[in-house]
Amino acid sequence: MTVHRGRWTLEDRLEQGLRELPFDVPAGTAAVTVELSFDGGVIDLGCGGPGGFRGWSGGARRAYTVAADWATPGYLPGELEPGTWHVWLGLHRIPPDGVPYEVTVTASSSLPPRPEVPAPPPRPERPPRRDLPAPAGMRWLAGDLHSHTVHSDGTLTVHELACLAASRGLDYLAVTDHNTVSHHPELPAAGAHAGVLLLPGQEVTTDLGHANVFGDTGWVDFRRPSADWAAFAQARGGLMSINHPLSGDCAWRRPLPPESRPKFAEIWHPSWWDRRWGAPLAWADVWRPTGIVPLGGSDFHDPGQFKNLGEPVTWALTEDDQVLDALAAGRVAIAAGPDAPVLLRVEDDLIALDADGTVLVRPDGRRVAVRGDKVRVPAEGPGMHRLESHENEVIALCG
Secondary structure (H helix, E strand, O other): OEEEEEEEOHHHHHHOOEEEEEEEEOOOOOEEEEEEEEOOOEEEEEEEEOOEEEEEEEOOOOEEEEEOOOEOOOEOOOOOOOEEEEEEEEEEEOOOOOEEEEEEEEEEOOOOOOOOOOOOOOOOOOOOOOOOOOOOOOEEEEEEOOEOOOOOOOOOOHHHHHHHHHHOOOOEEEEOOEOOOOOHHHHHHHHHHHOOEEEEEEEEEEOOEEEEEEOOOOOOOOOOOHHHHHHHHHHOOOEEEEOOOOOHHHOOOOOOOHHHOOOEEEEEOOOOOOOOOOHHHHHHHHHOOOOOEEEEOOOEOOOOOOOOOOOOEEEEEEOOOOHHHHHHHOOEEEEOOOOOOEEEEEOOEEEEEOOOOOEEEOOOOOEEEOOOOEEEEEOOOOOOEEEEOOOOOEEEEEO
16 A cells, blocks of 8 residues: 655645656556545546556546456556556645645555446437538538546446437537546447447646547647647547637636647637627637637536537538548538527538528628528638627527
8 A cells, every 4th residue: 555645735736737646556466546535625636557648537536446457437447567657636726725635545466346337328219310401422410529428527428428419419429538538448339329429539638728639549648738739639630629718717828839729629618608709709810810610519517517418519511421521621510509590611602591680790701691591602712600690699600
């Protein structure tokens, strides 16, 4: 058994926000259990072994177990390499009077009982799919690009989340747990069971900003500079998007050189609760003057929260259901929900559906009233278009 105890101070956090406490894993160890206790503040929890990343649960847990054939959600099962491991502690919030803490690490030569895994819920009935105009050989898929499970700070299992997505009429869902990829192995079976495409993702999470990385890229090291995140994702065929850039203490404040800034940004997020507020659109213009691809995500965690899965919905115009290819090409449209008014770019035209009485706003600021439930006009160049109400509330976005 290894015990670390002490008191973290505000100065400790300012000097180095992530601390690594060592412990030894002898040869033949079957499982390691880490328990954290502290009084006041917020301390995040994770783990690294000689081979690198072994898990992260942030502030969602105060204990975890890593064993050869199972691990606490958020952590990676597998053989325990002998040598020096580290408990990762993120000093997320440390008040001026400090935080006393204790970490206890127990290495066991026998496997602890494996927790019971709940059975998947029944495959849900899904609402009828919306028939949106698309070029030959392509179709629009309804999806949500930001969600969480028990592998970070969500309350649903991967299977439960997948079934909820299908019941909400979604065709795809990106599962983006915080700073971990432990949910990725569960995605194919859960998606097949529910009848929904689950995209592997992760929300790279720090005190000064969050970013989603989509794709089977492997774990992104949140301890590295943000430019490294983007380069890592690109090198492995993934996409990185800045998340909720103006959302309270989760707003984006990390340095990122202009040449490294991704063209994807989660402009439409539940924190944009009053869409007459133009700051997210103004941020996008400043962030990347050459233009962004707007994305939407519900940031869903818990059915009891105010955030609903699929609100907003990101429509992706796909060929062979390749959602990442559609995002990379900017073939996206964002609406308040699966049945809400939508603005689509189809080849060289814009099509506004169920949007009678709204206003079409072009990238250069020109505006025209939309009259009718299906209005088709020339796109007249690239850039983000949008529909607004007569009170300047954003109704729909189009890449």
